[in-house]
Amino acid sequence: METLIHNVIASGAFGHNASPTLVAAIVIFVMSAVVFLGVAFPFAGIVSWAERRVWARIQSRVGPNRVGPQGFLQWLADGVKNVCKEDIIPDEADAPLFKLAPYLVILAFILPWAVMPFSSSLILADMNVGILYMTSVTALTVVGVLMAGWASNDKWSLIGGIRSAAQIVSYEIPAGLSIFPVVMMTGTLSMQGIIRGQGWAPQHWFLFANPFTFVAANILYISALAEGNRTPFDLPEAESELVAGFATEYSGMRYLFFFMAEWGNLFIIGAIITTLFLGGWQFPHVSNNVVVMNILQLISFNVKVLFLVFFSMWIRATLPRVRIDQLMTVCWKYFVPIAFVNMIGTAVWVAIWPDGNAAMGYIMFAAGIALTVVFVQRVIYYLKRSRMEVYFNPTI
Amino acid sequence: MSTLHTEEMTLNMGPQHPSTHGVLRFVVRADGEVMREAIPDVGYLHRSIEKIAEKVGYHGFMPYTDRVDYVCAMFTNQGWGMACEKLAHIEVPRRGEYCRVIAAEFNRIASHLLSVGAMAMDIGAVTPFTHAIREREMINDLIEELCGARLTFNYMRIGGVAWDLPPGWREKALAYLDHFDPILEEYNALISWNKIYVERLANVGVITPADAINYNLVGPNLRACGIKWDIRKDIPYSAYPDFEFEVPIGDGHWGKLGDSMDRYVVRIREMAQSAIILRQALAKIPPGPVLAKVARNFKPPAGECQIRIESGRGDMGWYLVSDGTGYPWRVHVRTGSFAAMGIIQKLSAGLMIADLVTLIASLDVIAPEIDR
Numbered sequence: 001m002e003t004l005i006h007n008v009i010a011s012g013a014f015g016h017n018a019s020p021t022l023v024a025a026i027v028i029f030v031m032s033a034v035v036f037l038g039v040a041f042p043f044a045g046i047v048s049w050a051e052r053r054v055w056a057r058i059q060s061r062v063g064p065n066r067v068g069p070q071g072f073l074q075w076l077a078d079g080v081k082n083v084c085k086e087d088i089i090p091d092e093a094d095a096p097l098f099k100l101a102p103y104l105v106i107l108a109f110i111l112p113w114a115v116m117p118f119s120s121s122l123i124l125a126d127m128n129v130g131i132l133y134m135t136s137v138t139a140l141t142v143v144g145v146l147m148a149g150w151a152s153n154d155k156w157s158l159i160g161g162i163r164s165a166a167q168i169v170s171y172e173i174p175a176g177l178s179i180f181p182v183v184m185m186t187g188t189l190s191m192q193g194i195i196r197g198q199g200w201a202p203q204h205w206f207l208f209a210n211p212f213t214f215v216a217a218n219i220l221y222i223s224a225l226a227e228g229n230r231t232p233f234d235l236p237e238a239e240s241e242l243v244a245g246f247a248t249e250y251s252g253m254r255y256l257f258f259f260m261a262e263w264g265n266l267f268i269i270g271a272i273i274t275t276l277f278l279g280g281w282q283f284p285h286v287s288n289n290v291v292v293m294n295i296l297q298l299i300s301f302n303v304k305v306l307f308l309v310f311f312s313m314w315i316r317a318t319l320p321r322v323r324i325d326q327l328m329t330v331c332w333k334y335f336v337p338i339a340f341v342n343m344i345g346t347a348v349w350v351a352i353w354p355d356g357n358a359a360m361g362y363i364m365f366a367a368g369i370a371l372t373v374v375f376v377q378r379v380i381y382y383l384k385r386s387r388m389e390v391y392f393n394p395t396i
Numbered sequence: 397m398s399t400l401h402t403e404e405m406t407l408n409m410g411p412q413h414p415s416t417h418g419v420l421r422f423v424v425r426a427d428g429e430v431m432r433e434a435i436p437d438v439g440y441l442h443r444s445i446e447k448i449a450e451k452v453g454y455h456g457f458m459p460y461t462d463r464v465d466y467v468c469a470m471f472t473n474q475g476w477g478m479a480c481e482k483l484a485h486i487e488v489p490r491r492g493e494y495c496r497v498i499a500a501e502f503n504r505i506a507s508h509l510l511s512v513g514a515m516a517m518d519i520g521a522v523t524p525f526t527h528a529i530r531e532r533e534m535i536n537d538l539i540e541e542l543c544g545a546r547l548t549f550n551y552m553r554i555g556g557v558a559w560d561l562p563p564g565w566r567e568k569a570l571a572y573l574d575h576f577d578p579i580l581e582e583y584n585a586l587i588s589w590n591k592i593y594v595e596r597l598a599n600v601g602v603i604t605p606a607d608a609i610n611y612n613l614v615g616p617n618l619r620a621c622g623i624k625w626d627i628r629k630d631i632p633y634s635a636y637p638d639f640e641f642e643v644p645i646g647d648g649h650w651g652k653l654g655d656s657m658d659r660y661v662v663r664i665r666e667m668a669q670s671a672i673i674l675r676q677a678l679a680k681i682p683p684g685p686v687l688a689k690v691a692r693n694f695k696p697p698a699g700e701c702q703i704r705i706e707s708g709r710g711d712m713g714w715y716l717v718s719d720g721t722g723y724p725w726r727v728h729v730r731t732g733s734f735a736a737m738g739i740i741q742k743l744s745a746g747l748m749i750a751d752l753v754t755l756i757a758s759l760d761v762i763a764p765e766i767d768r
Contacts (some may be wrong), residue, residue, distance in 0.1 A: 139585060163429075320516065
C-alpha cells in the first residue's frame with residue numbers, strides 16, 4: 001500500500017508538490033470504493049443467485065433462469081426491484097433506529113474487506129491486528145440486528161433480535177478461542193503473517209498442523225455459520241417460527257441489506273477459515289513475475305473460499321434448524337470447553353515442537369484424505385441412487 | 397437479592413403466519429422463549445359447508461365435500477357417498493369399491509407426503525418439502541387422469557365413482573408404485589434419521605395413550621401413542637376386507653411413546669402400507685360397472701345414519717339426517733383436525749415457541765378441516 005502511494009506521488013499525477021497525506025487519502029478512498037463497490041456488493045448479489053441455483057438443484061427444482069444467461073443477472077433485477085419498492089416504516093416503529101439498523105449490518109459486512117488478503121500484494125490494509133479486527137467488526141452485526149428487532153416494535157422481530165444477540169455473543173467465544181491456536185503458532189495477528197506461516201501444500205496448512213488445530217478449524221467454521229445466521233443456526237430469522245425474525249417489518253432495499261450482508265458474510269466466513277487454516281493465497285513459486293504470481297495467488301485464495309461458500313450453501317439446503325436451547329447447549333457445553341482444551345493442547349504442542357512437527361502434518365493430511373474419501377463415497381452412493389436426469393442438468 | 401421482575405408476553409401467532417398451515421390462530425402466552433400456554437382460536441376458515449348441504453341436495457353436495465379437507469378430498473367424497481348409500485341401502489358395484497380404495501389410498505400417500513414435507517419445512521429443512529411435493533405432483537398427475545382435477549377431485553358419486561380407470565392407467569399406477577418404494581428410503585436418508593431432526597422431534601409434545609383417548613385423537617395421531625385403532629381394520633368398509641396390510645403404531649423408539657417423532661414415523665410407515673394396499677387393489681380389481689343406478693332425483697328414506705372412514709387425518713365421521721325430501725335435513729362431519737386442535741393447549745405448557753410449530757405440524761392439522 002505504501003509503495004503504491006509512493007509510486008502514485010512519483011508518477012506526478014497530483015503534481016510534484018502533492019501532500020503525501022492527501023494522496024494517501026485519495027488512494028485509500030479509491031481503493032476502498034473499488035473493493036467495496038466492485039467486489040463486495042456484486043459478490044453478495046452473485047452469491048444470492050448462486051445460492052438459489054444451488055438450492056434449486058439440491059431441491060430438484062430449476063431456480064431462477066430467466067434474466068440473463070442461466071439467470072445470472074437475477075441479482076441485478078432483484079436489486080432494481082427492491083430499490084423501486086416503497087420503503088415502509090411502521091407507524092409504531094422507532095423511525096431513526098429502524099432506518100439506521102440495516103446500515104450497521106451492512107457496515108459489519110463491509111469493514112472486514114479492508115483486511116481481506118486476496119494475494120501477497122492485494123490487501124487494502126495489512127494491519128498487525130488483522131484477524132482481531134476481522135472478528136471484532138463482524139460482531140457489529142449483532143448491534144444492527146438487535147436494533148432492527150427492537151425498533152420494529154414487533155414481538156416477533158424482538159424475539160428474533162434477542163435470539164440473534166444471544167447467539168452471536170455466545171458463539172463469539174468459541175470462535176475467538178479457536179483463532180488462538182493459530183495465533184500461538186505464528187506469533188502474529190496479521191492476516192498476511194498468518195498466511196506466510198503456512199505453505200502451499202496441504203500438509204503445511206494449519207488445518208493439518210496438529211490434531212488440535214483440526215478441531216479448532218471445525219469449531220471455527222460451525223461458530224462462524226452461527227454468527228452469520230446460517231442454517232442450521234438461522235434462528236433469528238427462522239421463517240417458520242418468527243415469520244421473518246428481525247426483518248419482519250422491513251421492506252424494499254432495507255430488507256435487502258440484511259440479506260446482502262448474510263450472503264456476503266459467506267465470503268468472509270470462507271476467507272477467515274482459508275486464511276487461518278487452509279493456507280490462504282499460498283501458491284507454488286512458479287514464476288518470478290510478481291503480477292503472474294499475484295494472479296495465481298488470487299485464484300488460489302478464491303477457489304478455497306468459494307468452495308467453502310458452496311459448502312455453506314450445501315449445509316443450508318440439507319440440515320434442519322436447531323432449537324434455541326440446543327444451540328446454547330452446543331455452544332457452552334461442548335464448543336467452549338473443547339476450544340479451551342485446543343488452546344492448551346496447542347500451547348503444549350508449540351512448547352514441545354516450536355517449529356512444528358512435519359511428520360504430524362503428513363499423518364493428519366493422510367487422515368484428512370481418508371475422511372474426504374469416505375465422505376465422497378457416501379455422496380456418490382446417494383448420487384447413484386438418485387435420478388441423474390433430475391439432479392444433474394445444470395443448464396435447464 | 398430480590399428476583400428480577402419479568403412479564404409474560406402475549407404473542408399472536410396467526411391467522412397470518414407462515415407455519416400455521418392456513419388460517420389458524422394461537423394466542424401464545426410466553427415467558428421469553430418458553431410458552432406458558434398456547435390457546436387455539438378456531439373459526440377463521442368457517443364456510444358453512446354443513447349448512448350448504450341442506451340447500452344443494454344430495455348429488456349437488458358432492459363437490460362441496462372436496463372443500464372439507466382439500467388435502468385428502470377423496471376421503472370426504474367417499475364419506476359423503478357412503479353416508480347416502482347407507483341411508484338409501486344402495487349396493488356399490490365391486491369395481492366401484494376398488495376404484496374408491498385405489499383413489500383414496502393414492503390420496504392418503506399424497507396427504508402424508510404433504511404432511512411430512514411440511515413438517516420438515518417447519519423445522520427449517522426446505523429440501524425434503526420440495527422432494528415430497530415432487531412425488532405428490534406425480535400422484536396428482538395420476539389422479540388428474542382419473543378425474544380431471546388435481547386438488548378438489550369430485551371423483552366419487554353416490555353409488556360408486558364417476559369414471560372407470562382410463563386405459564393404461566393401471567400400468568402407470570404400478571410404475572409409479574415401483575418408483576415410490578425407493579423414494580421412501582431416499583426420504584428417510586434425507587431427513588428422517590437426521591440427528592438434528594430427531595433431536596427436534598423426540599420427546600416433544602408427548603401424548604399419553606390415556607390423553608389421546610380422552611382428547612378424542614384419531615388416525616395417525618392416535619396410533620402414534622401405541623393404540624392400534626384403524627377403521628379400515630376394526631370397522632371394515634368398502635373393499636378393505638380384501639386386502640392384507642399392517643397398521644403401524646408408535647413405539648417410542650426415539651424418545652417417549654407418543655412424541656412428535658412417533659407421529660412422524662407412523663405417517664412414513666403408513667405410506668408404505670398404502671403402497672402395499674394399492675398393489676393388491678390394482679392386481680385384484682374385478683371387471684364390471686363402477687356406478688350403481690341411482691335416481692337423478694335422489695330421495696333417501698327418512699331416517700338418520702352415521703358412517704366412519706379412515707381418512708388421511710384419521711377417523712372421519714359423517715352423520716346424515718334425512719326427512720325423505722331431496723335435501724338433507726342435517727349433515728355433520730366429524731374431523732380429526734378439530735380434535736387435534738383441542739389437545740394443543742394442554743401440550744403447549746412448557747414447550748419452546750419453536751416447538752409449537754413442530755407440534756402443529758406433527759398433529760397434521762389442516763385448517764379447512766377444523767372449521768368446515
